[in-house]
């Protein structure tokens with residue numbers, strides 16, 4: 142009564158705004174306190190929820206809290222009574238499990254310890270734990286339930302049958318073994334379900350106010366438990382814990398060892414100053430352009446670019462070829478006349494190439510060469526460059542000359558009659574081929590002899606793969622033909638595999654290289670036996686030979 146009077150007297154003195162503020166403060170405190178299942182007190186003591194009210198170390202605060210929670214409608218005793226009724230109703234059945242919050246959520250305890258629902262059960266905890274206390278690093282002990290040697294299984298069954306429950310309290314920090322009571326083993330109880338029992342047990346443990354330390358079933362703890370299971374006693378566990386950690390590999394660096402150092406790390410390997418200076422000079426020079434960069438820098442001449450476009454050379458989409466009017470269903474569509482209405486391939490534009498292609502002689506040595514009765518056009522080049530394929534493409538007689546993707550198929554000089562006016566000669570390739578070195582050398586010698594001495598040889602088509610360009614062996618043959626004054630024409634093959642601009646660049650590169658050569662016939666030709674691009678142009682160029690050739 143006196144208190145009320147005092148309070149009301151104090152209120153009269155307070156300005157209305159202050160009263161409102163105070164009320165608001167109280168309300169917010171209430172909300173915060175009720176929303177938590179358990180909190181840590183300012184003094185670090187464990188506080189736990191009891192009957193919906195927070196127990197704190199400070200008694201006066203507790204009373205205050207109780208009043209706030211129930212807005213003064215009921216006294217503290219009533220609240221307690223009510224709290225009990227909440228857990229057990231009149232029939233004695235557990236309707237509400239008010240500790241579920243504490244069970245479900247991670248309940249923060251002293252020393253930053255958490256109770257985690259997930260950690261309460263071992264996943265495969267069978268035979269992992271021993272009932273003896275296990276000494277940790279810091280002298281703390283872990284209690285493992287004696288009955289639950291097959292802990293995981295028993296816990297599982299207990300949740301359903303209500304026989305026993307294991308509450309594993311977890312340490313926040315991994316590997317830290319906490320003091321006694323880390324793992325609470327709760328015996329069987331007839332009353333209530335397993336869930337309720339566990340929660341209530343947990344609560345009772347907490348409310349005792351003991352610093353209930355917790356075990357986190359970390360890998361180290363599990364390992365220890367496993368070791369125990371293997372027959373080690375506690376001391377062994379201790380000694381195991383104290384066993385020396387894996388030694389770190391110490392890498393000794395020998396200052397004189399240069400085996401693992403880059404040569405330009407400043408170590409003077411040669412020792413001579415002159416060499417060092419030379420190296421410095423070299424590094425001062427401008428960095429060399431890569432071959433690829435050189436190639437990309439080539440500017441093709443307008444005539445080459447227009448030739449590439451006119452003949453649709455280079456890698457093209459089929460739709461582009463169709464738009465250009467070619468029948469893409471044909472094996473070599475670009476060899477056809479564009480915008481041809483007939484589904485059949487049009488006749489070859491050059492009469493001489495309409496003749497039947499006939500093989501009539503093969504030579505492994507020069508003495509086996511047939512008599513030079515007809516003007517001859519020979520096809521030379523590295524192995525697999527596409528010589529035999531080009532012969533077929535020019536005559537459109539696929540299969541007369543054998544081809545293969547394996548380099549070195551043509552091993553003799555093969556002579557083909559094309560009517561009565563022209564002879565086409567397929568030469569064996571040079572360079573890489575699946576053949577013995579001596580055999581390859583003999584081919585090369587034969588080819589060289591043929592191109593330099595053959596009477597009636599009107600032109601050598603020197604085939605060069607557009608992708609790879611000219612190689613030293615090609616240059617060797619060119620030199621020979623220059624010396625023997627044999628007319629030769631460069632033909633770039635397989636243009637369908639690279640971009641049109643690169644075809645043009647390659648053509649430009651070779652033209653520049655052979656600028657001073659006298660026996661080379663211009664223009665440089667570009668073809669694709671596959672798409673037929675450039676074939677018609679080559680036909681025209683070769684047909685002119687027969688026109689002006691003197692027998």
Ligand SMILES: Nc1nc2c(ncn2[C@@H]2O[C@H](COP(=O)(O)OP(=O)(O)OP(=O)(O)O)[C@@H](O)[C@H]2O)c(=O)[nH]1
Pocket residue numbers: 522523524525526527528529530531543544545546547548549550551552568569570571634635636637638668669670671672
């Ligand atoms: N993509 C593409 N492949 C081609 C072209 N020409 C030939 N080929 C392929 O290149 C491979 C070699 O062709 P061949 O005609 O046998 O070459 P070769 O120069 O006669 O070879 P050797 O007789 O070994 O000297 C074959 O798989 C052909 O299909 C072409 O224009 N484009």
Ligand SMILES: [Mg+2]
Pocket residue numbers: 528529530543544550551567
């Ligand atoms: Mg061949």
